[in-house]
Amino acid sequence: MASFVESFWGERNNGFDVLYHNMKHGHLSTKDLADFIRERATIEEAYSRSMTKLAKSASNYTQLGTFAPVWDVFKISTEKVASCHLELVRKLQELIKEVQKYGDEQIKAHKKTKEEVSGTLEAVQNIQSIIQALQKSKENYNTKCVEQERLKKEGATQREIDKASIKSKKATDTYKLYVEKYAAAKSDFEKKMTETAQKFQDIEEMHLLHMKEIVESLSNTVKEIHLQIGQVHEEFINNMANTTVESLIQKFAESKGTGKERPGLIEFEECNTASAVEGIKPRKRKAFGLSGIIKKEKDAESVECPDADSVSPVDFSGFHLASTIYSHG
Amino acid sequence: MASFVESFWGERNNGFDVLYHNMKHGHLSTKDLADFIRERATIEEAYSRSMTKLAKSASNYTQLGTFAPVWDVFKISTEKVASCHLELVRKLQELIKEVQKYGDEQIKAHKKTKEEVSGTLEAVQNIQSIIQALQKSKENYNTKCVEQERLKKEGATQREIDKASIKSKKATDTYKLYVEKYAAAKSDFEKKMTETAQKFQDIEEMHLLHMKEIVESLSNTVKEIHLQIGQVHEEFINNMANTTVESLIQKFAESKGTGKERPGLIEFEECNTASAVEGIKPRKRKAFGLSGIIKKEKDAESVECPDADSVSPVDFSGFHLASTIYSHG
Numbered sequence: 001m002a003s004f005v006e007s008f009w010g011e012r013n014n015g016f017d018v019l020y021h022n023m024k025h026g027h028l029s030t031k032d033l034a035d036f037i038r039e040r041a042t043i044e045e046a047y048s049r050s051m052t053k054l055a056k057s058a059s060n061y062t063q064l065g066t067f068a069p070v071w072d073v074f075k076i077s078t079e080k081v082a083s084c085h086l087e088l089v090r091k092l093q094e095l096i097k098e099v100q101k102y103g104d105e106q107i108k109a110h111k112k113t114k115e116e117v118s119g120t121l122e123a124v125q126n127i128q129s130i131i132q133a134l135q136k137s138k139e140n141y142n143t144k145c146v147e148q149e150r151l152k153k154e155g156a157t158q159r160e161i162d163k164a165s166i167k168s169k170k171a172t173d174t175y176k177l178y179v180e181k182y183a184a185a186k187s188d189f190e191k192k193m194t195e196t197a198q199k200f201q202d203i204e205e206m207h208l209l210h211m212k213e214i215v216e217s218l219s220n221t222v223k224e225i226h227l228q229i230g231q232v233h234e235e236f237i238n239n240m241a242n243t244t245v246e247s248l249i250q251k252f253a254e255s256k257g258t259g260k261e262r263p264g265l266i267e268f269e270e271c272n273t274a275s276a277v278e279g280i281k282p283r284k285r286k287a288f289g290l291s292g293i294i295k296k297e298k299d300a301e302s303v304e305c306p307d308a309d310s311v312s313p314v315d316f317s318g319f320h321l322a323s324t325i326y327s328h329g
Numbered sequence: 330m331a332s333f334v335e336s337f338w339g340e341r342n343n344g345f346d347v348l349y350h351n352m353k354h355g356h357l358s359t360k361d362l363a364d365f366i367r368e369r370a371t372i373e374e375a376y377s378r379s380m381t382k383l384a385k386s387a388s389n390y391t392q393l394g395t396f397a398p399v400w401d402v403f404k405i406s407t408e409k410v411a412s413c414h415l416e417l418v419r420k421l422q423e424l425i426k427e428v429q430k431y432g433d434e435q436i437k438a439h440k441k442t443k444e445e446v447s448g449t450l451e452a453v454q455n456i457q458s459i460i461q462a463l464q465k466s467k468e469n470y471n472t473k474c475v476e477q478e479r480l481k482k483e484g485a486t487q488r489e490i491d492k493a494s495i496k497s498k499k500a501t502d503t504y505k506l507y508v509e510k511y512a513a514a515k516s517d518f519e520k521k522m523t524e525t526a527q528k529f530q531d532i533e534e535m536h537l538l539h540m541k542e543i544v545e546s547l548s549n550t551v552k553e554i555h556l557q558i559g560q561v562h563e564e565f566i567n568n569m570a571n572t573t574v575e576s577l578i579q580k581f582a583e584s585k586g587t588g589k590e591r592p593g594l595i596e597f598e599e600c601n602t603a604s605a606v607e608g609i610k611p612r613k614r615k616a617f618g619l620s621g622i623i624k625k626e627k628d629a630e631s632v633e634c635p636d637a638d639s640v641s642p643v644d645f646s647g648f649h650l651a652s653t654i655y656s657h658g
Contacts (some may be wrong), residue, residue, distance in 0.1 A: 002582035010588020025394030061361035065354030145600035253331035259339020271474035
């Protein structure tokens with residue numbers, strides 16, 4: 001398996017730079033994750049609000065007719081779906097707080113790490129500058145040697161050759177010095193970089209573990225709410241199964257029924273003139289509940305057919321009786 | 330069980346009116362149900378759109394750092410959730426079409442029914458008007474009898490008594506006629522109303538059955554999509570489980586790694602003046618990939634340390650070699 005200790009060397013020696021910035025990017029990931037959860041929460045909140053509105057629509061639908069009780073089933077179920085999504089929002093908001101807390105801890109930890117790895121950064125800068133100096137000193141050494149050789153071949157004066165020889169000697173010493181310095185810098189860099197690469201890998205592993213825990217918490221929450229919504233669906237299906245056609249017909253018949261009494265028999269009733277003329281106070285009639293209509297007609301025909309209560313004290317109990325013997329079948 | 334045939338009689342005989350309007354309300358319920366499903370579809374569409382946007386956010390999050398590959402997992406899952414909800418929208422729209430089709434059929438059926446029950450409506454109106462006439466004729470009969478009796482008691486002339494007797498006789502006939510008419514109307518109304526109440530109950534049962542089928546279709550669709558979303562969640566959980574910390578570390582090390590070669594050994598190399606002076610074309614060097622930096626410094630110090638390639642034909646293969654023997658471990 002490719003690890004940080006293995007993979008961040010290379011000619012330019014800038015593995016440290018890549019790993020250091022990667023650690024910093026870890027904090028960006030945390031912020032991104034918080035943003036992602038926040039956006040999801042916003043979506044769920046909007047959905048919940050819409051569902052609450054839909055539940056209200058259901059209760060505003062016609063309360064007339066046999067189907068009316070079904071709207072209650074819809075209303076209850078839709079409200080429950082809405083509150084499941086609101087519960088999700090609440091849990092996501094809690095999770096966002098956790099993510100933010102982790103992000104804050106991360107900043108502190110990164111600051112501490114920056115101090116801890118400062119020696120490695122120096123070692124990186126050291127080996128990089130020594131490599132350059134070494135390169136330069138080697139080039140200078142070669143130039144001076146060639147110059148000395150050229151003067152010899154071209155038969156220059158001894159004084160010129162001696163002067164070139166001194167320069168060449170000096171260049172050789174400098175070159176040798178950098179070869180030694182490089183060996184020390186390389187050893188120091190390798191040691192420190194090995195440690196630091198491992199440290200960065202440890203940090204990264206801890207970060208990823210933490211991020212995966214947050215994501216797991218997110219997916220558990222989503223799953224949990226999903227199951228709750230599934231239960232609401234099941235409940236709806238059961239409630240609909242219980243809302244049978246028969247029960248709806250019965251409920252309507254019971255609540256909107258106009259009565260079970262069929263029209264009663266009405267027979268001719270002889271006038272009881274004796275009691276009428278003796279002035280017996282007649283019982284108040286309850287004529288088929290049509291009193292309104294009858295009253296109107298009575299007013300129009302009051303000359304021909306005067307009000308029975310006030311003018312003609314006749315026993316209406318017979319007629320009244322007829323109207324109450326409606327069969328109960 | 331309370332049925333329509335039992336429950337829509339009563340004094341006012343307006344059960345027919347209630348049942349007829351109930352049938353008409355059945356069409357309102359159908360329209361309400363279509364509205365409900367339409368509103369739900371709109372909510373699902375908005376949710377789906379928001380989820381698609383969220384998926385895009387996920388792909389816009391930082392692609393730097395070890396966590397970056399996880400955003401792909403989020404993106405794919407979020408897109409799938411979005412498309413599940415879009416599939417729900419599609420199915421709900423199909424369902425709305427079915428509901429509308431049923432609503433149109435309902436209008437036709439109600440028109441037909443209205444014609445079929447017109448005889449019952451006439452019977453209702455007939456019995457209602459006969460009851461009124463009967464009531465009136467009975468009142469008139471009683472009035473006339475009392476009048477005749479009063480004249481007798483008060484010792485009116487025979488002519489007056491005869492005149493009252495004729496009136497009383499006429500009122501008796503009218504009353505008797507309405508008693509007969511009522512018997513016929515009652516029989517006709519009872520027969521027709523029984524049939525029609527049953528017809529209205531049949532219509533209502535068919536309507537409720539159809540509505541329940543639509544609701545069942547709705548809840549099946551919702552359940553089906555809910556299961557699909559559950560699968561997307563499971564898939565996400567599995568994908569996250571497969572996205573191990575180790576694999577993320579490895580992926581990062583492989584894609585952003587700076588090289589596996591640690592800094593190589595560099596030893597002092599004697600200048601090969603012989604070949605240099607003989608004018609052998611030197612091999613192009615590949616100095617630690619620092620050519621850019623070196624070139625800059627070379628330009629600045631070109632007087633003291635001239636370009637090896639053009640001015641000093643020295644063999645750099647030794648240095649070059651040193652830079653390529655970086656250990657592979």
